[in-house]
Amino acid sequence: MNIVETHELTKVFQPRRKKGAVVALDGVSLAIQQGEIFGLLGPNGAGKTTFFKVLLGITKITQGDVLLFGLPPDDPQSRQKVGYLPESHRFPDHLTGLGLLEFTGRLCGMTTSEIDARTDGLLELVDMDKWANVKIKRYSKGMLQRIGLAQSMISDPDLLLLDEPTDGIDPVGKVEIRDVLIRIRNEGKTIILNSHLLSEVESAADRVAILSRGKVARIGTVDELTSRKSQFEIEGDFASKLVSIPEEIGRKLSISSNRLIVELVEDSKINNVIDLLRSKRISIRAVQPLKVSLEQSFIETVTQPGEKKA
Amino acid sequence: MRGLIRDSVVELFDRKVIYVFGVVTLIAVGIIGLLRSAEVRLEGQIGMDADSMTEMFSDQLLSGQSLFMSILVFLAVMAVAGLIPNMLVKGRADFYLSKPISRSALLLRKLISIWIVYGGVVIACGLIGVVAFALFNSFFSWGVLWIFLFKMLGLLIWLSIVVFAGVLSGSTSVSIMSAFSVYVLQRILEWREMMIEFLDSQAVTFSLNLVYYILPKNDELSDITMRLVEQKPILSWMPLWSSILFAVGLIYITTLLFKHRDY
Numbered sequence: 001m002n003i004v005e006t007h008e009l010t011k012v013f014q015p016r017r018k019k020g021a022v023v024a025l026d027g028v029s030l031a032i033q034q035g036e037i038f039g040l041l042g043p044n045g046a047g048k049t050t051f052f053k054v055l056l057g058i059t060k061i062t063q064g065d066v067l068l069f070g071l072p073p074d075d076p077q078s079r080q081k082v083g084y085l086p087e088s089h090r091f092p093d094h095l096t097g098l099g100l101l102e103f104t105g106r107l108c109g110m111t112t113s114e115i116d117a118r119t120d121g122l123l124e125l126v127d128m129d130k131w132a133n134v135k136i137k138r139y140s141k142g143m144l145q146r147i148g149l150a151q152s153m154i155s156d157p158d159l160l161l162l163d164e165p166t167d168g169i170d171p172v173g174k175v176e177i178r179d180v181l182i183r184i185r186n187e188g189k190t191i192i193l194n195s196h197l198l199s200e201v202e203s204a205a206d207r208v209a210i211l212s213r214g215k216v217a218r219i220g221t222v223d224e225l226t227s228r229k230s231q232f233e234i235e236g237d238f239a240s241k242l243v244s245i246p247e248e249i250g251r252k253l254s255i256s257s258n259r260l261i262v263e264l265v266e267d268s269k270i271n272n273v274i275d276l277l278r279s280k281r282i283s284i285r286a287v288q289p290l291k292v293s294l295e296q297s298f299i300e301t302v303t304q305p306g307e308k309k310a
Numbered sequence: 311m312r313g314l315i316r317d318s319v320v321e322l323f324d325r326k327v328i329y330v331f332g333v334v335t336l337i338a339v340g341i342i343g344l345l346r347s348a349e350v351r352l353e354g355q356i357g358m359d360a361d362s363m364t365e366m367f368s369d370q371l372l373s374g375q376s377l378f379m380s381i382l383v384f385l386a387v388m389a390v391a392g393l394i395p396n397m398l399v400k401g402r403a404d405f406y407l408s409k410p411i412s413r414s415a416l417l418l419r420k421l422i423s424i425w426i427v428y429g430g431v432v433i434a435c436g437l438i439g440v441v442a443f444a445l446f447n448s449f450f451s452w453g454v455l456w457i458f459l460f461k462m463l464g465l466l467i468w469l470s471i472v473v474f475a476g477v478l479s480g481s482t483s484v485s486i487m488s489a490f491s492v493y494v495l496q497r498i499l500e501w502r503e504m505m506i507e508f509l510d511s512q513a514v515t516f517s518l519n520l521v522y523y524i525l526p527k528n529d530e531l532s533d534i535t536m537r538l539v540e541q542k543p544i545l546s547w548m549p550l551w552s553s554i555l556f557a558v559g560l561i562y563i564t565t566l567l568f569k570h571r572d573y
Contacts, residue, residue, distance in 0.1 A: 013572070058407045059572045076412045084408040090401035092317065094324035106313025107409040135324075151405075161408075 002067075003159050003190045004032040004055060009064035011050055011214075024050040026214035027064070032192060032207075034158075037185050039205030039222075040194040041294075043302050046211040048194045049087055052161050056084060068159070080108075083152035087163035087194070089144070093137035097128055097147045100136060101154050108155040115154070122150040125180060127173075141168030149177065153184075160184065160191045166200060178204050202226075202294040212302045225297045231290035232270055234260045237283045249273060261290060314423040318393075322427060327389040334385060335435040338378045339442045345374075346446040371449055372457070372539050376532060379436045379461040386428040387468040391485040393424055394476030403573040414565040421473055421561065429462050436461070453539030460535040463554070467526045470557040474564045477571075495521065496528060526553035 011025040025047045032038045040048045053059035054066060057073035071078035091100050098119060105115035123129040126146040131139070139147065145168050152160055162181075166174045174197075181191055181204055195201050201208055202222055209219040218225060231253070239257040249272050250264035262273055270287065277284055292300075322328050397406060397420065406416060436458060444450045468489055475481075475488035499522045506515045530549035537544055 053404070053573075056404075056408045058404055060570070076410045076415075079408060079410040082408070082410075084404070086401055086404035086408070088401045089405060090399060091405055092321070092402065094321045095317070099320065103313050103317055104405075104409070106316075107406070107411060109410060 001034045002031045003034050003069060004030065004192070005065075005067040006030050006051075006055075007065040009051075009054065009066055010062045011047070011054055011059060012062045023214050025054065028211070028214070028216055030209060030216065030219070032190060034190050035185065035188045036206040037181060037191045037193060037204050039201035039208040040192060040211060041198065041201060041208055041298055042211035046302070047214040048211055049163055051211070052084070052086075052163055052192070052194065055161065056082065081155075081158040082161065083155065083157035083159070084161045085145075085148045085152040085163060085165055087167070089148050091136055091144070091148065091151070093135065096133050096135050097123070097139070097143075097150075098132040100147060100151055104151040105154045110155060118154055118156065122153055125153075126150045127176070142170060142173060145169050146173070149180075158189055160189060161194075162191065163194045164196065165193065166195070166197060174200065198293075198295045198298055208294070210298055210301045217301045218297075222294060226291050226294055228263075228290040228292060230264045230267055230269075232262055232264065232273070233286075233288055233290045234262065234273070234277070234284060235286040236260065236277065237285075241280055241282055243277070243280070243282070245273065245276070249276075311419050311423065314419050315426060318423045318427040321393070322389075322431070325389070328431065330385060330389075331382065331431050331435050334381060335438050338381075338435075338439050342374075342439065342442040342446050368449060368451065369536075369540060371443055371447060372451060372453060373536065375436070375439055375443065375454055376457050376461075376535060376539075378439050379432065379457055380464075380532070382432040382435050383461050383465050383468065386432055386465055387472060387489055388486065390424050390428055390469060391472045391476070391489065392482035394420070394473050395480050395482045395485060398477070398480050398573065400573075407573055413569045417473070417477070417565050417568050418561070421469060425462075425466055425469055429465050432461060432465060433458055451539065453541075456535050456538040460531055460538075464528055464531060467528070467553055467557045470560040470564070474560050474567075477564050477568050492525060493528075495525060499525065500529065523552055524556060526556045528553070 007029050009025050009028040009030075010023070013022040013024055015021065028047070028051065040051065042048050050059060054061055055068055055073060056079060061073070066073050068078040069081060073079075092103065095103055101119045101122065102115050105118070110118075119132075120129070123132050126149050128143065128146050128150060131143060131147075136144070136147065145165065149162070149165055152162065160181075165181075166177050169177065178200065181193070185191055185206075193201060193205060205222060207219070207221055208225055210217045210225070230250070235258060237258065238255055238260055243252065243255060243260060245252045245262055248265070249269045250262050253261040253263050255261070260277075264270060264273070274284065274287065397403070407413065409416075411419075436454075440450070440454050471489050471492055472485040475485040479485070499518065502518050502522055506518060509515075527549035531553060534544055534547075534550055
């Protein structure tokens with residue numbers, strides 16, 4: 001079941017002086033399923049936060065369609081099962097952490113007993129139980145993120161939209177939050193994670209979309225995004241062996257005494273390469289698709305030809 | 311609604327606004343006490359008893375109560391001018407607007423909760439004034455209920471202006487300046503008939519009349535209040551219904567504006 005569906009979603013910010021319209025989202029079509037952690041990657045200004053705001057009806061759509069739980073964003077019911085942690089949030093700072101959770105619960109239409117049943121567990125989950133009665137204005141950046149995460153979960157939402165959830169959190173806290181997210185996903189909830197931290201997305205997300213200049217540049221599982229198309233790494237004993245790959249199979253990219261990298265015309269041709277190597281009595285220890293880091297894949301995706309790599 | 315009311319109460323204390331109301335009320339009580347001692351001295355000089363004195367000055371005492379409550383309403387308007395712009399700053403607007411509540415409902419509930427909480431403070435301080443009048447001057451009139459009712463209406467009218475300006479501009483300063491501008495315009499329009507006569511232009515007459523009928527008429531509402539208090543006949547109800555229409559219309563426009571904005 002698709003929790004979020006967008007079709008040719010476009011958002012153009014029209015400045016008051018008519019000049020210099022900014023295309024924040026340009027024909028974004030996505031379908032996000034129940035029970036997955038979906039990572040949204042992109043450089044600054046790629047449209048990640050705008051995507052969240054459009055889903056929630058905070059920003060109006062210029063063109064295209066959006067459905068959240070099958071409802072358009074103008075319908076408040078579409079947000080009934082959604083928890084949101086905004087980027088650069090500024091929660092009402094006259095409230096305490098506990099007060100924020102209660103207030104959020106009220107805004108979500110929860111009763112006092114429902115709120116009471118959730119607050120203690122959530123405060124403990126984000127390790128904020130000791131600070132629950134301290135005013136938010138006294139919180140550090142990390143504490144604000146933690147309480148922000150708790151408020152996003154107060155109504156036990158089926159979909160969590162998290163915009164830079166680990167921003168300002170120490171490395172231990174980041175691991176804790178990642179574990180919390182995985183636990184929530186295992187409960188069948190859906191999480192859309194917007195982050196600059198590629199390692200965070202790589203370790204938690206089931207699928208990733210890379211946004212660049214308002215468009216979906218690539219989408220797939222982390223494995224798919226980090227695999228080089230039809231490139232394989234073969235480990236074996238190549239010392240003093242002449243290896244040449246016929247053109248109809250592919251080409252040799254590099255070779256050393258124990259490692260051969262080939263690019264094939266199609267994935268299935270790997271069997272031909274293996275046969276070829278075996279016929280030359282080369283001992284093969286491992287064959288695997290060539291992988292790059294998500295960071296490398298991301299940089300290649302968002303950097304246009306001729307542009308300097310970040 | 312309960313959540314927003316509670317939030318407004320917490321905010322009222324956190325911003326220490328409540329203390330300003332407290333200080334102003336204390337000053338008012340002090341002045342009421344001083345008036346009493348002046349009255350006692352006057353009693354001795356002109357040889358009237360206290361009850362006759364109070365009866366003679368009852369209208370003035372009620373006007374004093376009305377003035378005190380007008381000051382409280384003014385303080386409340388200044389205090390609430392920043393609440394909507396504050397709610398709509400980047401990062402906080404996202405928090406409110408991401409909740410399963412329509413924008414119109416959110417804005418109306420926020421406005422009503424501000425009105426209830428700050429209006430409640432105005433009434434509470436006003437009641438202290440009434441009690442002080444009763445204790446110091448042995449004076450009480452049920453007519454004060456009209457004053458309370460009309461001051462609450464006045465607060466709602468001013469709220470509609472600051473909320474509109476707050477949504478439109480997102481600025482506290484603009485909200486305060488808008489309320490002040492409307493106040494100044496009201497004052498200028500008190501001279502409307504004289505200006506029409508002096509300028510003798512159809513365009514000026516039309517414009518002045520148009521602005522006059524559109525804008526709320528707080529001074530004339532005060533006159534209606536005092537006439538009701540003193541049980542005198544009301545010359546015209548127009549200032550009342552046109553002011554209510556202004557507030558309702560402006561709130562409606564504000565919700566439309568809020569509904570279609572990007573945050």
